[in-house]
Amino acid sequence: MIVAIDGPAGSGKSAVGRRVAAALGLPFIDSGLLYRAVGARALESGIDLDDADALTELAASIRVEVDGETVRIDGQDYTGKVHQPELSVAASRVARVPGVRRAVVDQLRAMASGDVVMAGRDIGTVVFPEAEHKFYLTASLEERARRRVAQLAARGERPDAEALEAEIEERDRRDSQRAVAPMRPAGDAVVLDTEGLDLEAVVRRVLEQVRRRGGPPDPAEPTARPPATGGILAPRRPRDLPVHDPGRPVPELYGLMRFLVRLLARVYLAGGLLHVSGLEHVPRSGPLVVCANHTSTVDPPLVPAFLPRPDSWSMAKAELLARPGFGAWVLRHYHAFPVIRHTPDRRALRRAAEILRAGGVLVLYPEGTRVGSGGLREAEPGAGFIARTTGVPVLPVTLTGTRECFPKGSWLPRRVRVEIRYGPPLRIRERRPDGRRVENQEAADAIMLAIAEQLPPDARGAYADLVSLRERLRGVWEPVSRPPAAAGDRG
Numbered sequence: 207m208i209v210a211i212d213g214p215a216g217s218g219k220s221a222v223g224r225r226v227a228a229a230l231g232l233p234f235i236d237s238g239l240l241y242r243a244v245g246a247r248a249l250e251s252g253i254d255l256d257d258a259d260a261l262t263e264l265a266a267s268i269r270v271e272v273d274g275e276t277v278r279i280d281g282q283d284y285t286g287k288v289h290q291p292e293l294s295v296a297a298s299r300v301a302r303v304p305g306v307r308r309a310v311v312d313q314l315r316a317m318a319s320g321d322v323v324m325a326g327r328d329i330g331t332v333v334f335p336e337a338e339h340k341f342y343l344t345a346s347l348e349e350r351a352r353r354r355v356a357q358l359a360a361r362g363e364r365p366d367a368e369a370l371e372a373e374i375e376e377r378d379r380r381d382s383q384r385a386v387a388p389m390r391p392a393g394d395a396v397v398l399d400t401e402g403l404d405l406e407a408v409v410r411r412v413l414e415q416v417r418r419r420g421g422p423p424d425p426a427e428p429t430a431r432p433p434a435t436g437g438i439l440a441p442r443r444p445r446d447l448p449v450h451d452p453g454r455p456v457p458e459l460y461g462l463m464r465f466l467v468r469l470l471a472r473v474y475l476a477g478g479l480l481h482v483s484g485l486e487h488v489p490r491s492g493p494l495v496v497c498a499n500h501t502s503t504v505d506p507p508l509v510p511a512f513l514p515r516p517d518s519w520s521m522a523k524a525e526l527l528a529r530p531g532f533g534a535w536v537l538r539h540y541h542a543f544p545v546i547r548h549t550p551d552r553r554a555l556r557r558a559a560e561i562l563r564a565g566g567v568l569v570l571y572p573e574g575t576r577v578g579s580g581g582l583r584e585a586e587p588g589a590g591f592i593a594r595t596t597g598v599p600v601l602p603v604t605l606t607g608t609r610e611c612f613p614k615g616s617w618l619p620r621r622v623r624v625e626i627r628y629g630p631p632l633r634i635r636e637r638r639p640d641g642r643r644v645e646n647q648e649a650a651d652a653i654m655l656a657i658a659e660q661l662p663p664d665a666r667g668a669y670a671d672l673v674s675l676r677e678r679l680r681g682v683w684e685p686v687s688r689p690p691a692a693a694g695d696r697g
C-alpha cells in the first residue's frame with residue numbers, strides 16, 4: 207500500500223507521515239531529503255544552482271541513503287547538514303531542474319519497494335500517481351511560518367520569523383510555479399486543511415480516510431508522543447482565518463449552516479417562488495472561482511448554500527469580521543474570510559490563492575460591494591486578477607429577485623420570486639490568441655459579461671451592451687467544456 211502525503215513547507219507532512227507510517231507499520235520516506243542532499247552536495251562542490259547540466263550530472267552520480275531522518279551521501283553522514291534551514295532554499299532551487307527530478311524520482315521509486323508512506327510535493331502526481339491513498343495538507347502561510355519558528359525554537363534556535371515567512375512564501379512560489387512537477391494536489395487527493403489542528407488530529411483524520419478507503423482493518427492507533435520537533439502543527443486557530451477541514455466527509459458546522467440556509471429559503475419561498483438551476487455546471491472537485499452579482503444581504507449566504515461544494519470559502523468585507531461577537535463567529539464558521547475592499551489586499555489574495563491551490567472553491571463578488579439599484583456596476587480588477595493568474599475555471603452565478611426579497615433596511619424578507627443560476631464555467635486566458643496580455647480589468651469584465659448574459663436585460667446595468675462587450679473581450683476567455691469528474695472521496 208502506498209500513502210502519498212504532499213503539501214507545502216510547514217504543512218506538517220513529514221511529522222504526519224512519520225506517525226501515520228508508524229501506525230500502519232510501513233516505512234516512511236521524506237522525499238525532500240533527497241533534494242536537500244543534492245543541494246548540499248552542489249553547494250559543497252561550488253556548483254552554480256542555476257547550472258542545470260552540472261546539477262543533472264551531480265544528481266545522477268551520487269547515491270543517497272535515507273533511513274528515518276538519517277541521510278548518507280555515498281556512505282558519508284550528511285544528516286546535520288541537510289536539515290539546516292539554508293538547505294531549504296538550495297533544495298528548492300535544484301528541484302526545478304528536470305534532470306535532478308528524474309534522478310530523484312528514480313531513486314524514490316527504487317527505495318519504496320511496494321509499501322510506503324512518502325511525503326513530498328509531487329508524490330501523488332508524479333512519483334506514485336497510482337498510490338491508493340493520497341493526501342494534500344495545507345495551512346495558511348502565517349500558520350506554517352509559525353510552526354517552523356516553533357520547530358526551530360524547540361531545537362534551541364532563534365529564527366527571524368519575518369525572514370522565515372518570506373522564505374517560505376518564495377519557496378511556495380518557486381515550488382508551485384516550476385515547469386516540471388509543480389507542487390499541487392493530485393485530482394484524487396484528499397485535501398486536508400490543517401489550520402488550527404494539532405498533529406494528533408491530522409494523523410487521526412489521515413488514518414480514518416485510509417481505513418475508510420480500504421486500508422488495514424484495524425491499524426494500531428498511534429500512541430507515541432509527537433517527536434521533539436512536533437512544535438509544528440501546534441494547536442492554534444487564528445481568529446480571522448476560515449475554519450474547515452475538507453478531509454472530513456461532512457464538514458460539521460458549515461454543512462449544517464448551509465443546510466439551514468437552504469431550508470429557510472425553501473420554506474420562506476415555498477410555493478414555487480425559489481428557482482435554483484445550473485447545478486450540473488458545477489465541477490464537483492478541483493479549484494473553482496465562483497463569481498456572483500450582489501444586490502442583497504441574502505446573496506452571500508445563498509450562493510454557497512446551494513453550491514454542491516462543502517469546500518468553499520467566501521470573501522467578506524473585513525469590517526464584518528473585525529468586531530468580535532456572535533455575528534463574526536457565524537461568518538467565520540460560514541467560511542467567510544476578510545478582504546479589505548477597494549484595495550489590492552495582499553493577505554486576502556494570498557489566502558484566495560491558497561484555497562485554490564488546495565483545490566477548494568473561492569466565492570466572491572467582482573463588483574466589490576452590494577449594488578442597491580441600477581443593475582450591474584463596473585467590476586473591480588481583483589476577481590480578474592485571481593482568475594487570470596490562477597487559470598482555474600470561473601463559474602458565473604446570478605441572483606435575481608433577492609433585492610426585492612430583502613431590500614436594504616428591511617427586517618423581514620418579502621415573498622417574491624427568487625432565482626439562482628449557476629454556470630456554465632469559463633476560463634480566463636493569460637494572453638489572447640494574438641499574444642496580447644490580458645489585463646486584470648478585462649478579465650474581470652469578461653466574468654461580468656458572463657454574469658450579464660445570464661441576467662434579464664434590465665438587470666445588466668454597466669454591462670448592458672453585450673454585443674460590443676463580446677467584441678472587446680474576444681479571446682480574453684474560453685469556455686470550460688466539461689466539469690471534471692467528481693473525485694471519489696472529497697466529501
Ligand code: C5P
Nearest residue numbers: 237238239241297298301326327328381
Ligand atoms: O520538504 P522539504 O522542505 O524538505 O523540501 C525541500 C524542497 O525540496 C522543497 O522546497 C521542494 O522544492 C523540493 N521537493 C520537491 N519535491 C518533493 C519534495 C521536495 O520538489 N517531492
